[in-house]
Amino acid sequence: MTTATQFAKQQTEIFENRAPKSGAQLLLEAIEAQGVDLIFGYPGGAIMPVYDVLPRTSLTHILCRHEQGCGMAAIGYARATGKVGTALATSGPGATNLVTAIADAYLDSVPVVFITGQVPSDLMGTDAFQEVDIVGITMPIVKHSYIARDPADIPGMVAEAYFIAGEGRPGPVLIDLPKDVANAVTTERHRWRPYPKVKPEMGTSENISRAETLIRAAERPLFYIGGGIAQGDGVAELRELVERTEIPVVSTLKGLGSLPSDHPHYLGMLGMHGLKAANYAVQECDLLIVAGARFDDRATGKLDTFAPGAKVIHMDIDVAEIDKLRRADVFLDGSLKKNLSALDPFKDEPYEKAQIEPWRELCYSRRSMYEWDYDAPGNGVYAPKLLHDLSRRAPDSAIFTCDVGQHQMWVAQHCYFDDPKDHITSGGLGTMGFGLPAGLGAKLGAPDRTVITVSGDGSIMMNIQELQTLHRYGIPLKIVLLDNSALGMVRQWQEVFFEQNYSEVNLDDNPEFSKVAEAFRVESFVVRERSEVDAGIDRLLAADGPILMHVKIDTMENVWPLVPPGRSNADMMER
Amino acid sequence: MTELQRDKTFESSGVSGTLKVVLHDVSGTLLRTLGTIERRGYDYRDVHCTQRVDGDFDLLVRIEDIGGPRNLDILCKQLERLYNVVSAEKVGRRKRAERA
DSSP: OOOHHHHHHHHSEEEOSOOOEEHHHHHHHHHHHTTOOEEEEOOOGGGHHHHHHGGGSSOEEEEOSSHHHHHHHHHHHHHHHSSOEEEEEOSTHHHHTTHHHHHHHHHTTOOEEEEEEEOOGGGTTTTOTTOOOHHHHHGGGOSEEEEOOOGGGHHHHHHHHHHHHHSSSOOEEEEEEEHHHHHOEESOEEEOOOOOOOOOSSOOHHHHHHHHHHHHHOSSEEEEEOTHHHHTTOHHHHHHHHHHHOOOEEEOTTTTTSSOTTOTTEEEEOSTTOOHHHHHHHHHOSEEEEESOOOOHHHHBSGGGSSTTOEEEEEESOGGGTTTSSOOSEEEESOHHHHHHHOOTTSSSOOOGGGTHHHHHHHHHHHHHTOOOOOOSSSSBOHHHHHHHHHHHSOTTOEEEEOSSHHHHHHHHHSOOSSGGGEEOOOSSOOTTOHHHHHHHHHHHSTTSOEEEEEETTTGGGSTTHHHHHHHHTOOOEEEEEEOSBOHHHHHHHHHHSTTOOOSOBOTTOOOHHHHHHHTTOEEEEEOSGGGHHHHHHHHHHOSSOEEEEEEBOTTOOOSSBOOTTSBTTOOBOO | OOGGGOOOOOOOOOEEEEEEEEEOSOTTHHHHHHHHHHHTTEEEEEEEEEEOTTSOEEEEEEEEESSSOSOHHHHHHHHHTSTTEEEEEEEEEEEEOOOO
16 A cells, blocks of 8 residues: 555645745644644654744643653643643653553543654664654554654644544544654645545434434433533533433433533433442333443443343444444434434423323432432541532532542542533543643643542552642642542452452552642642541632642542442442 | 452354455555454454555455454444545355354
8 A cells, every 4th residue: 555645645736835844843833723722742852853843833832741641631631621632742652651641532532632753764663762653552542643754744634633633523643753754844735635534414304203202102211421412512402402301311420510410300320330329210211312422331230231121212423332232222323412402302292291200200219319428437537528518619610630449439429510521530441640630731721710630549649740740830730639548449349359358459658648749849738537628628729829638538438339340230239 | 259250251253254345545544444353353364455446445354253242333333433444344144153
């Protein structure tokens, strides 16, 4: 096959006699032309030509202290703003340090363009210093990727990369830029023609009509919503449809906030650590209306026991998700926003609410029956209660980012969200170390909003160097560090599933986190007792600059309920 | 290890067949396509790639299931998500292997 360069020259117009510019200049100008004003990056040998040009552009560059921090900050920025994020790194280890962030963006469908330097073209494939095949390494975890072979391709390549990252189901796109291409000066420009990927705008009218018929006939209908609601800009349409039909709703981790947590028709999160009312509703419904969710195993438990008696209407912009894990009786591909807007099951006949009233009463009585109990014995800090109080005292517009583990599930269970962009978590990949850099990226993207990162003592150590980024740029991120001196979720599983054979989960030799923060010149304080929590939250929320609240919690506290792996969601274990 | 932890043993569904994939002539597309087939749970047994008059490539791949989604239609949709893949479809009859 021919190379990308040959393809470009065959298929595109070539403009000559343009102003002579280097590949690096063309790259940064093309990024600016996409409306980008902020990028996260870390310089190094192969990407130096780009950094040489950078000061002469309008771009604000945030120097994180590790390339993984750059990538995750770009994800936090993208998720808080809805824009395409940008992360920049050098070749070799710089590029491989981005890999976890690229995978995270892929699994959570986040639009980010990752740009890596590469060794000069004539050294590629020779195992040169700081050479890795980053395009090959990341091929399974990108939406698309490029190697720039000719500087004249770069403007078109960059425009296409940002387009691909954001269109349809969003995702990461990688551009690998060899150093000689970055340095090469050209007077040519190649205009790229986007490949015409014909995608349906919305489900067919026949399928919409079939979906409406199923909804009208259902006696126990249920919405099962996911991250696609926010990414498809369908929040308003979902709320309108739910309020019109009064059908109960359960949400995945990524769908939280699509309905306000206190919405009268909302039952809560489903799945492994879902609410009992939500899981029971799924098991007993006769119609599952799936919107922007993908039957992830953490949500479904044992798949063949999931919603066993339900017909399925599946709406997703990614047609490859339809029938992938659960056969859909009706599928609506294309824009979720348009599909939700088009669904109007009771337009021709009055809504017979009595038909589903017993079901609604059952769902809502269970929601009341299984409300959280925040009474806990002793004087120690009870993390669920702290998070519940914190989220209700924080401004309504506050954004929560979190790491991965027990605290992540407590945030999902106990914090209040009224917009899906309020909750930024690593849902698909489950990346420890995500919370702090994602939080700083979110704060830079949404400077007028309060941003709170909830982390654990295991997770925060994975990217703790980003405290320095907070200090360097004065980013007023608020960090709540829930420290149980253990890798809590693993410890819980070892307790419950491995007969208390605790193996390598003890972190009682943790550093003094407040002193670590102090060394990074980030304000910090410690909360050890329940009686100190209120004052701690006051201080956290009142701080003008970056602040870390180090909270000591009980090592043996667990997350409940818990559906054991490989079991039905009906088999929830409790305290 | 408790009973809860025991993973169920993978049981091959025996799905096999031949896919016809049309690719744009762009570097990396062939690798991306074959990689997707393998990562989605199929082994490729036979690969033929020929250039068409319009410059695109016809890729014929005979595949066998090694634990994929057990539905070649889904695999075709996953291939069609790739940029520079024009179309992907099953050709010939899909057969189901006898189980012991």
